[in-house]
Amino acid sequence: MSTVAITFADELRARSDDDLELIFQYRPDLVSPVPNDFSSLAARATSTPSLVRALDSLNMWHYQIIEAACVLPEPFKKSELVSVTSEESTFALDYLWQMGLLYKEGNNFRTPTNLKLLIGDEPAGLGPQSSGKVDFTKLKDVPKSSADVLAKLTWGPPRGSITNIKKPGTAIGWLLDNNILVALDSHTVALPREFGIKLRQGKVHKELITTAPALTGKEVAQKQIDLAAIANISTILRWCEELLHNLSDEPPTALRTGGIGVRDLKKIAEHLGVDEACAGFVAELCYLGGLVVVDSDDQILPTSAFDIWLTKPAEERWYSLAVLWLDTSRVSGLIGKVIDKNIAPLGPELDRAGVSLIKRTTLKVLLENPKISPEMKSIQEVVKWWNPQRVNSDFIEWNLREAEWIGITGQGGISTFGSNLLNASELLGVEAALPKPVDHILIQADNSAVAPGPLTAELSAEMGTIADIESRGGATVYRFSEASIRRGLDHGKTGEQIKTFLSKTSKTPMPQPLDYLIADVAKRHGRLRVGSAHTYIRCEDEGLVQQILHDKKCEHLRLRKIASQVLVTELELPEVINELREYGYLPAAENASGVLLSQPNLRRAKSRPKPPRIISEFTAPKASVVLAAVKTIRAGERSRKVEPIVAGTSSNETLALINQYIDEQRTLVISYADNNGGVSNRIIEPISISLGTLTARDETTGEIAQFRIPRINGVAPSLTILENKADLDL
Template identity: 50%
Template sequence: MEMRSFSDYLRSVDDAAFLNLFSARPDLITPVPPDIASLAVRACSAPSLARAIDSLNQWQFQVLEAAAALNEPFSLKSIVAITDKAASSALDHLISIGLIYPSDDGMRLPSQLRDVIGNEPAGLGPASVAKIKVAEVEKAPPESKKVLERLIWGPPRGSVGDIKNPGPGVAWLLEQKFLVPLDQRTVILPREVAIHLRGGKVHKENFIVQPKLAGAKRNEQQVNLAAIANISTVLRWVEELLNFWADEPSDALRAGGLGVRDLKILSTHLGVDESCTAFITELAYLASLISFDAQDRIMPSNKFDIWLMQTPADRWQVLASQWLITSRVSGLVGRAESKNVAALGPELDRVNASKVRALTLAILNENQGIAPELASFNEVIAWRAPVRRNSSLQEELASWTLREAEWLGITGQGAISKYGIEFLGGEDLAIINEDLPKTVDHILIQSDNTAIAPGPLEHEISQQLAMMADIESRGGATVYRFSEATIRRALDHGKTGDEIKVFLTKTSKTPMPQPLEYLIADVSKKHGKLRVGNTSAFIRCEDTALISQIMNDKRLEILELRRIAPEVVICDHDATDTMRILREAGYLPAGESATGIMLTGPRSNRALTKPRPPRVIGEIEIPTEENLNAAIRAIRTGEKSTHKQTHLRQAANEALGALPRTTANETMDLVNKYILEEKSLSIGYADNNGAVTHRIIDPIRVSAGALIARDHATGEVQSFRIPRITGVAPL
């Protein structure tokens, strides 16, 4: 078979070659093209070629640049001459993924490939139009050699003051055609001259082998211990975040996302920096554990309750699997160059994020037991992916992935852990449930109004204690601190002072200190004396002295209070804001309904709207082998159909000059014959106005005086009235 084009090459390859091509470039069969001609058009399109080039390592890309620097057709020998003997294996790979293809007279590049690579591959200019003797460049005067030294390794363009009076060095080069003028102020070095001056090579250095990853060696046991601690921590972070939002939902920004002020509040609550807080919020968002309600408040979704009922391994896998494939990059939050990017905002998508993330973890997996140095790691990832889209972000994406993998527990002390290895291999992660520290059902209350949890608490105890105390420090043991504000919070949630004392006495293995008892009793006594409702808001208190104190408190002037009765004060602020301002001033109000009932009780807000996880932007997943084989069969079938259609169109064109003419009996005999033989027919058919047109059909059956057949022009099954058929001819 003669091969003159990329389409001809694709028609010549076998199914195994198609399997390799589609595995490396799944975008070619998403969706499946109808035939090989359409496949060739898609494979030669700029977006598809860009994706294919992104998959190359540095050496493969250097060989491709060298091929782009040669005139077509070229041979393996010419590629090796300007690169290295190792170019042979790289060339085989480039052919297998369709970036180079063999033709009858040598190898060629698909159309548009040079445009995707750039007009100056490897810093080389265009080929010279005029014939030049490149060896004569060695005779260049010293001034000309200085000019050439600046242009040898690119960029090949240089500026001159005036092309008509360029100076002696440039003038000699222009005269000998070793420089070519582009305009009045620009000259360019021809490709042949540059390659000769480079010693017959295209690149200054050939990066044939991947750089060795440098880093500190880690003990496997210590790595796994650190990783399981990180897994426990990240699960606790997500749970604490969502419990906080269940109690105090944040308001989303008008443009979408979480405001800087709310991010700082969350950061303080979790005890981590803002970059880590942004990462935790993104984890919850990706796993559909949070939702934005109709009032644009951010709060847990109903899926959070389901998530809490799962095993730790399942909970962790939900978070890690979504993080691995997402195109969202939480590291952009707080970045100096991205001042307007907000956590949970719509600006966090980057098309190559998941690719860089997967590549980073793959390098860690290949170098188990090593915590890489960042500079060395960047060298390795630059060799593995030298021309990624958004390449300016590549190093930052890799460093953010290393940091986030540590937070997640995929790595420990910088090296990949056994949990990360099993996660990447798709293994069962039940080992996480076994290795996590066992939960404890008790605390140790101290005399300074603190309590120590000597390990991870059972879920119910943890929830109750989080209501009554704030976490002061985290680690192997968690320290909780009781204060007036935390006891008031528990009372707001419907607890009584006695219930708080009973819970702490039952849960603590140490006796409750007297100062804590007094604190609980004192806050319980004060709590609820003030009642706040909506007028916008009213404040009611049976203690008239306390009402007088509030009216005279300058810290509450912002409320613009008005006393309408000895025990009632009203204001224009909302009840929620009024309660917040009173609490900041040291008072302990409680909510009250319109019927006078004190509004206390457990508050666990859940969004009524269905969570909408972000879509993944960017890369196409590699199909399964079954899907690949199905796509190959569809393309082969479509190609046969296209070939048949071409043949029929040619036959139709030849018959247009003489429409078939047959009698009615001959028409019926031929129609019945070719229905049985399932062959195509050429017919003349008269329309409503008597004009006869030529049709190519596949007859199916005769029914009620009409021929039912598939019309090749439309591809649809149509009904042809037999009296209107002027003649039938076989093809």
């Protein structure tokens, strides 16, 4: 004779170990941490956060079945659910029961209360349940005008607005008089759920979508996808490197909320040669990897981790960023959008729940459809079927765009490198596919230089110091200018060192205009010196001092002349230097002793890397973890049942009994006082006693633990207690 389960906890107790293992596999959050007993498991499984995660894992078909279950009066039979859905729902019903989203009461089913609240008051667009008796025969006599009103309400939303419930009009008035519509308030009427299902021909949904729609798109050869992807991988690594070097040279000041301001983001985008959306994504990627941080003085600077990252192979550098992008809950696509305020990169407003789930689902669809560059609408529909609760068309579009930038896809299709990453392959194939770095450049007559491929790390760093990147592609074009040469001088180079470097590196001779440009900038560099007084400006050329003092563009610096060759200001040294350079002067910094500061400007944050937390999804637990969880809950349940029965024993009796059970290798229950004074029963397997401490295996956790003998209030064999408990129950 079957036992009727009254509560969800009772129903869980009646499940087999195999069924419990399934609920943990389908809902991994239930084992983190493992509940103490079935009451705790039931409370966890029906809590709102856990139910939200469970609903997120459902596809469209399973979600529709849950909606149908929430529509039916409880408890409902399997046949009742099938009648409002389809015969195929039998399979879905078993799966949803195994997940713990439904539970049994005899041969019937119930849904947790919190689940109904999450689904909402109008599941599948159906209205509230009727409070009175429903008479379907009245539907045969509905006038045409009233039938038009019903047609609009049948498939939802089931509510309609009217001006005044006392004067509803002929069509609505007839429906109200015959109880086919009900008044929710003085301005709202609704179609009761029972009439809605009847008008839907006895079904809850117009169409049950049992399978995902087919993905449509353009077919692309895998070789072309991989070529595009490896170019993207090379580019994203270069963007990250250029961004961090740029932040070292000219660190922006963070907003109060911690993000990068609009103007600073625009400067970074111009430096990288990309739009601001892409620049924001690159900044976020570096932030995820702990390569950049907002320092204690609010300056945004690279961390020491950047220097370590640069020494790693390209494949390892790419993997360290790509794997974090897969799991992050931050949405770079929101950068620049105005919600309550403008959303900035590195700011706290980018987190969105469920983004990682949508991202992985999107990539899973691409993985299952290789060599396909999908149409945007098509992939949005497919992802919506897999994640009906979390779908956001913008998020899918942004995820695909970022996957292309990072090189997981190429020309829209999943790349070999992306497939290897998603399948957790040991070798990704990136290192072998990247083009070999070159160790030379070709200087042109127009003060530019062409790198015919990716430069070696050392050469790229040197070129980045003395030249600006003008265009990118298979070859990179660098442009030499007064500002770029001055930057090289600031990094400790001399004019002769720059010339020597270019002569050795270039396979073409250095043109005369570039030679003159380097010599001219080097001659003028450092004539004007800026130091801290609060800040002072000194120059042996008194004419230049007078020029700056009377320059209207410099008025806001509030300069004051204190000697024929010295000016002072209250502003900070970095700000004064940047302003003077912007107005065409070429100052150099000096220390308090007057020594020119022209060492390499490798600025790094003093703060340790503070990457944003990853709000990742729970992953399927290992089989060993699941088995241990089932054993723990069973043991905890037995401990809970015997709790009131362990009798107190004296110290001598306690020691005697424990030694006896050690010799007999019997399981026993102890009443044990914890550090806070609370007393609980513990089922243990005693091993040994030493120095007033009992060493035993705790059956609840399966781990070896130690128990202080003075804290043991009582001892009894677990089998005897269970038998006594059974006698009491009888």
